[in-house]
Amino acid sequence: MISLLINNSNSDSSASCETRFGGKPSAPGHNFAWPTCKTCNGNMQFLGQLRLKKQDDGEPLLLLFMCQNDPGLCDEWDANAGGNKVVSVDCQSLSLVEPPNGGDTIRPILHGAILVDVESENYDTARVDWAVAADVNPQEVLGQLAGQPSWIQGEEVPVCDSCNNPMSFVAQLEQGPDWETAMNFGGGGCAYVYRCSCGKHQAKMLWQC
Numbered sequence: 001m002i003s004l005l006i007n008n009s010n011s012d013s014s015a016s017c018e019t020r021f022g023g024k025p026s027a028p029g030h031n032f033a034w035p036t037c038k039t040c041n042g043n044m045q046f047l048g049q050l051r052l053k054k055q056d057d058g059e060p061l062l063l064l065f066m067c068q069n070d071p072g073l074c075d076e077w078d079a080n081a082g083g084n085k086v087v088s089v090d091c092q093s094l095s096l097v098e099p100p101n102g103g104d105t106i107r108p109i110l111h112g113a114i115l116v117d118v119e120s121e122n123y124d125t126a127r128v129d130w131a132v133a134a135d136v137n138p139q140e141v142l143g144q145l146a147g148q149p150s151w152i153q154g155e156e157v158p159v160c161d162s163c164n165n166p167m168s169f170v171a172q173l174e175q176g177p178d179w180e181t182a183m184n185f186g187g188g189g190c191a192y193v194y195r196c197s198c199g200k201h202q203a204k205m206l207w208q209c
């Protein structure tokens, strides 16, 4: 069974614990530290937030950030170079985080996602099969939640900074349905999101194209 994330253009802009892309992040409390890029020191861009399927240690919300101040120059594809960051938060007492001044921080178009389970051999076949059956562009498929990654290049499983074990795959993301809402994964690329269940709230992303 493959769990596809399907574009849902109707999305509420208030604080939310649901998967959605663009807009402002939702985080607990009022002391959220907006991530900055290790290379250019600028504020990263908020890509979107992912509500994971239930994990051994809870149901975290992952906030995805990536530097877009100098696209291509900040190693933003790499899981460890500091050009992107995944922040794992609890889905409690969420409020919208206001972006800091300076840098390319917000993608103005907000869209949600619904989960659709498809019986298929792998993600790639599931994506195409669903689009054909629904008679829509495959770009309406935003990615997959859980399951197995479909690598564009070779396998690159990140290692947890806390326990040094390989992390667990949680999602694969497409750039998005159209150019206005698309995330920049190098032009037709996919991002791969991982987390570790060691209890230290570690999560990483990387992308390939």
Ligand SMILES: [Zn+2]
Binding pocket: 037, 038, 039, 040, 041, 042, 067, 068, 069, 070, 073, 074, 083
């Ligand atoms: Zn940067």
Ligand SMILES: [Zn+2]
Binding pocket: 160, 161, 162, 163, 164, 165, 196, 197, 198, 199, 200, 202
């Ligand atoms: Zn770990």
